[in-house]
Amino acid sequence: MQQSVAAFMDYLRYEKQHSPHTLCAYQRDLSRIMQQATAGDIQGWEQITEQQLKHWLGLWHEEGLSSRSLQRLISSVRRFYQYLLTQGVVANNPARLLRAPKTARPLPVTLDADQVNHLLDDPYGQADGDPLKCRDLAILELFYSSGLRLAELAALNIDSFSGDWSQVRVLGKRSKERMVPVGSKARQAIQHWLRFRQQFVRSESGSALFLSKPGKRISTRQIQYRIKAFAREAGMPVGVHPHMLRHSFASHLLESSGDLRSIQELLGHSDISTTQIYTHLDFQHLAAVYDKAHPRARKKKDK
Incomplete structure (x- = not known):
């Protein structure tokens, strides 16, 4: 699982040329998913189901993770699985239909x-x-x-x-x-x-x-x-x-x-x-x- 994440990060870094800040966000989100999978004795990305992802999102929401953070995490996992599909590692994208709880977007603070x-x-x-x-x-x-x-x-x-x-x-x-x-x-x-x-x-x-x-x-x-x-x-x-x-x-x-x-x-x-x-x-x-x-x-x- 770690090798797949490392390959994906190289893809984002060298082919897509994402910023260090964006790379850190992807790494953090995927590490969170991987830790949860490891705790559940899941050995490969192809074993994770949509229902499991929904359950984990619910747990993290109860623990206080904001809707905005959950939305970013879903986006990270969804894109990661799109990459795995192109590499033939998985047969479907369990994050494709996931939705995070909606939250009001705060207005930016400005000076007059x-x-x-x-x-x-x-x-x-x-x-x-x-x-x-x-x-x-x-x-x-x-x-x-x-x-x-x-x-x-x-x-x-x-x-x-x-x-x-x-x-x-x-x-x-x-x-x-x-x-x-x-x-x-x-x-x-x-x-x-x-x-x-x-x-x-x-x-x-x-x-x-x-x-x-x-x-x-x-x-x-x-x-x-x-x-x-x-x-x-x-x-x-x-x-x-x-x-x-x-x-x-x-x-x-x-x-x-x-x-x-x-x-x-x-x-x-x-x-x-x-x-x-x-x-x-x-x-x-x-x-x-x-x-x-x-x-x-x-x-x-x-x-």
Whole structure:
């Protein structure tokens, strides 16, 4: 059973070129199934039935595994069995008809435009004379300007940008490339950082755009930590993280343009249903405006 999982992971890694994060998720889900099978004295993947999988899902749900985690696990097992079918290891896919309990999808948390301006206008002058904080401000500007994912931004090189720095080529999920515009404020912040970047360059730096103090490509974990610290020093009332800036980018664009298809392209979503969650945020904004402005919606003041 372990050999089949190892072969499947190699298939995802080398042929499908999935990210390390995705590979870890598959490995974790399949290990959970394999441990349960081993405990039940099951020796091969072909011995697992749909009824057994349903029973295990019920157990894990009772133990507190969320519906979202169960949905991901089902997706992992279903795809794994599709692979085993192509390899002739099994004759059917017992996960084909499995369904996890439905759960309400939480709306993403965003910053409003005033909060974004407060953060990016650097009210405390954190970037003045400090190369690393200048780099952090450029990272923040680029997240909000172009709606990048954390891993996408960390992987950027200097040659990822077009000649005038107005566009950036991004390598997204499943190695899918897209071109994304870069706003003027982000371009200015990047150019400011480039004046300091050379002092951090080492032989192993390569062409990475954002470097750490020791001269290596900045890691995703470092970016998360630095953004949180920058926002805290700026007096932000909420904890700021990279995906919050991506959500804010999408929400503010939809609020201004209403063009869901274009936002789908900019975010790199393969399915527009993923992008549609921002329409709920937009409706919340409209509903708030309605409640404040409509004569028949306003609450009467107590007399």
